[in-house]
Amino acid sequence: MALRFHFRYFCSFLLLFATECLIAMYVHDQFVRPYVGDMLVVVLIYCFVKTFLKMESRKVALGVLLFSYLIEFAQHLHLVALLGLKDSRMANLILGNSFEWIDMIAYTVGIAVVLIVDKKYKSGVKEKLR
Template structure:
């Protein structure tokens, strides 16, 4: 049993590199992009891909369960925004909490998260099919 658990933990340089690149992209968007499309939609689209890559950087997991987990996590954060959790926790003056958790529920965010995860699943399917065909 312990052997199975150990084998799931590993460092994937590919996913780690993708995580860093996505994180830097998110920081750039958050700091320098102040438009009506990239910041609100592309940022949310990319954040689920970032979270997926972050987990895959350190833990080998099947694509679909991880994708569903990241998507559900994102939905929960969005519901917490609807419930105004930042204010409930007394963090409305904490800019980091406001950035990380967010402050405004939007159905468009739910759509962006869903589309981002669908892209992940599609890309993983293509990559896995190529790996299976080549090997």
């Protein structure tokens, strides 16, 4: 693992961050906001990590997935309330406040998409180098 700055991952992170903000502010439905938003957040975190760390994609993806599961489990334990941050909008936004098994599926699908896109991108780059 080495430190570096990867411009494409950073641009992807910024685009995903803007998308997540737009979803949070303007989408109030029962599918896009809860499930597409959860799927995209793991992609966002993955891109953020890959911006600064030169590390094998599968390891980063697994780490992000486990981190996401941990946050969801913290929601199950009502960690925000346990920390006395129940009234903090920021804590509720970052940590969330409701556990749902389907969120775990959304995180898993998001990481699967990351790995598929990463593999296709890398195979495309190898083809161009031949």
